[in-house]
Amino acid sequence: MIENLTQADEEYGRRVKEGLEKMNTNNEKEEAVHDAQELGHVSDPY
Numbered sequence: 001m002i003e004n005l006t007q008a009d010e011e012y013g014r015r016v017k018e019g020l021e022k023m024n025t026n027n028e029k030e031e032a033v034h035d036a037q038e039l040g041h042v043s044d045p046y
Contacts, residue, residue: 002020006013023029 002013002017004013005016023032
């Protein structure tokens with residue numbers, strides 16, 4: 001996945017990789033997923 005992002009935009013791919021490396025524990029990952037689910041919402045169809 002990171003390789004695809006890096007190919008599309010080198011800086012963005014680097015930032016995503018660095019962000020994922022900073023997530024040391026599974027707890028942080030689970031918290032990030034939970035936060036994304038809580039903040040996300042269903043959008044109206046076009």
